[in-house]
Amino acid sequence: MNRTWYNRIWINNKARLGIIIVSIFIIIAAIGPIFFEDPNAYIDTPLLEPSFVHLFGTTGQGQDVFAQTIAGARSTLFIGFGTGILVVLLGLIVGSLSGYFGRRVDNVLSLIINIFLLMPGLPLMVIIAAWLPPGPFSIMGVLVFTGWAWNARVLRSQVLSLRERDFVNASVVSGESNIKVIIYQIWPQMLSLIMASFIGATVYAIGAQVGLEFLGLGDVDKVTWGNNLYWATNDLALLTGSWWTFVPTGLCIALVSFGLTLINYGIDEISNPRLLSERIVKSRLPNLFNRNGSTPVARKLFGK
């Protein structure tokens, strides 16, 4: 109980593995592109199979797939995490105001949240992305616009329940201003939900962004994971059997999402004591534990 929350995340195996995976990709995204002058350069014959010269082979245009996979990480992760932060920030502000002040404020904000939830996200996303000038910030804007409402809804209900707690009332009675009550008393208590929302939003942002770019709605001149897949289809990768043009990028996307999901699982286990205690009993008494069964009796293990 005395451990800080980041310490508790780190000792959780799932979360630790997730953090390691995601960190590796963040490091790759940060320093990887330095080693490649121009990942778009035409350097060799098109559609070469993977070899020691070109680790992941070449694309249908004769570009190095390895260089493109590494270079694509930067833009994709930047948009992914950036969108995650913005979505959660917007959701947190709207959700907090709505949940804390209630009544008329809640009525108006809830209405707006509900309207955004009812809008069909995918078609809207495609239409707006096609209308805006292509580029990373347009995609970020589209994703935030269509994705913030769900987080606002979830965070609002958490604020709503925390608002009724005595420590919040006590803080109000001692004269604290509403904004300070929200920031210093309520937000720290919902840190694990905020983290989970952020990670969920990031996974969503990466997936949706790749999807939009795959459809050609991004800036196709930039090297991103979504564009890598777009060009692979454009060059008829499946028909020519050149699997190496899309598998590395696809794997990277899957791995990042997997890592993020693992972190989310870890947070879930930490913030849900029931999951944690079941895991403890399961690991210490593997033969006796049964989730739906009766209290285990371990007289032999602990001695008479």
Next chain:
Amino acid sequence: MENKILDINKLNVDYLTERSSINAVRDFSMHINENEIFGLVGESGSGKSTVIKSILRILPAPGVITKGEIRYNNQDILEFDESKLSSLRWSHISVVKQKALNSLNPLLKIKEQIIDTMQAHEQIRTKDAIQRCNALMDLVEIDRNYLNSYPHELSGGMRQRVVIAIALALKPKLIIMDEPTTALDVVIEKEIILKILDLKSQLGFSLLFITHDLNLILGFADRVGVMLEGELVDIDSAEIIKSGGNNAYTKKLINSIPDLSNYNQSKTNKNEPELIHVKNLIKSYSRHSSIFSSDKFHAVDGVSFNVNKNEIVGLVGESGSGKSTISKILTKLIDFDGGQLLFNGEDVSGITKSKDLLAYRKKVQMIFQDPFASLNSIHTVYHHLSRPILIHRLYNKHSKKERDEMVLKESIDILKEVNLSPPEEFLYKFPHEMSGGERQRIALARALLVQPQIIIADEPTSMLDMSIRMEILDLLKSLQAKKGISILFITHDIASACYLSNRLIVLKNGKIVDSGVVSEMINNPKDKYSKLLIDSCESGWFINQ
């Protein structure tokens, strides 16, 4: 030698942690004879619930039974497999829990719930089951028509009777009752206890009655066990326990049974001016009875009272009487629908501007019921104490360093005043590192730092162990006298109200039914309900009437 229906021998229960384990129950041994009432007493956290959940093997993870035996009719329950356990549960041992509303499914009719229970354990045709339902309802004296009602349509006392009926459905030999009357008011409590005793004499079962209310259990149990921190420290016949038991802790518990003879006899000065005056206060909540209609439920229904300067007023009422609503209205946490609230003769009913609210809160402070919930678990004591100082003193002119020094000095002074020593050590503790009593002292310190004229104390001692209650009450009393502030002491416990207050107000269903000076109220209660409240402080009160 009588037949032992349940025999627990050196039971040990651990809660596993990542690497070690916490020994929650240690070498717990006791037995219950056929047709006996056994009372198990202990403060919160003493392990009572762990023991009863172990008996039924329903203790959730990370609980593990590590040693001992639990014999039911000479068979060790700890060796039962799942199918044997499921035939043991309810057919042989059943449970009545504290909150009837939580034990009943809100979406099923009473009839369906009783039949469900029967059919889960016996092969019985629905037609026969309905007949047995009727018989059960007669047994607990509820009109048979209620079989077709939903739980929310019944009153609290009726719900608890239904839960008892379900517990009796399969004619078990042993019924475990876990604080079955704690959530009920004294009038209903009396009815339920008498009903339980009546059923026992009719049907003949053994009863394991768990409670924290020693006074109640001593009135009807054959034998009583006392638990402290996971161990059974005393076990004996009710008479011996009543006369002090075999253990210093039992003696302490017996002595802490509320005693009305020790009431506050000091008279208040009649000439003190009025501080708070409440006129005809009304607060209602709308209650949806169906999708199309909602009716209003008056939580506070035309309440008028006043609190003078330098006076402690006890506001006594049971759950649902509206006393917490009043405390929230007085601290401006919620609005009210009708009436007037005067402070120092000034109408403060409609203040909404944050400047006015701040000025009001400078004068009116509050202590909450649960000291764990009223302190934010992620902040230290220093944070909790520094906020009121920084908000209400005008320290902005000073440099940050000077300000920090002043905050530190004031925090340490106030910790000394609430008897927390050494104060420097407490300053950087987190709420979970302190005991309930210490936490409540911090909450009191926080309220005092504002230097208010009145403190609204909403059940400040009800979540504390009996032995610590008195200390907090004495602290409140001495600080009140020293600082000359007023206290509105809100409680369900008339004995502590009599001990602390100069004047009493008795609240029932949102209305004031009785009020007066403490000595008058004790010796000569005007209202039937307040008389019963006063009587309930005596042992065996529910029978001797």
